[in-house]
Amino acid sequence: MTTKPPSEINYLSEEALLKKLYLMADELIDVLPVRNERIRLVYYLNLFFENNINTLREAIDLFKPLHCKVDYDELEKIVEKKLKEKNIIK
Numbered sequence: 001m002t003t004k005p006p007s008e009i010n011y012l013s014e015e016a017l018l019k020k021l022y023l024m025a026d027e028l029i030d031v032l033p034v035r036n037e038r039i040r041l042v043y044y045l046n047l048f049f050e051n052n053i054n055t056l057r058e059a060i061d062l063f064k065p066l067h068c069k070v071d072y073d074e075l076e077k078i079v080e081k082k083l084k085e086k087n088i089i090k
Contacts, residue, residue, distance in 0.1 A: 018046060021046060024086050025039070026038065028078065028082065037065050040063060044059040044060075048053045049088075056076060057076055058074075
């Protein structure tokens with residue numbers, strides 16, 4: 001009986017959009033204390049940047065956080081500010 005070697009891990013480059021989104025989301029720990037929700041936020045933001053979702057507000061509405069410490073309007077402002085700080089959007 002033989003076994004195959006494990007698959008290689010393809011790490012994201014520092015310039016990859018997805019990596020920037022994950023790093024940005026990790027900074028939202030005070031607003032979104034649950035890690036799975038921050039990961040889910042990245043999923044919806046990635047859909048927004050791939051033009052599968054029309055607006056940032058729509059991405060936040062679809063995200064529907066359960067443990068968010070602010071309302072949707074405030075969360076949208078915080079996320080937009082972080083995206084601008086990270087030069088992801090202008």
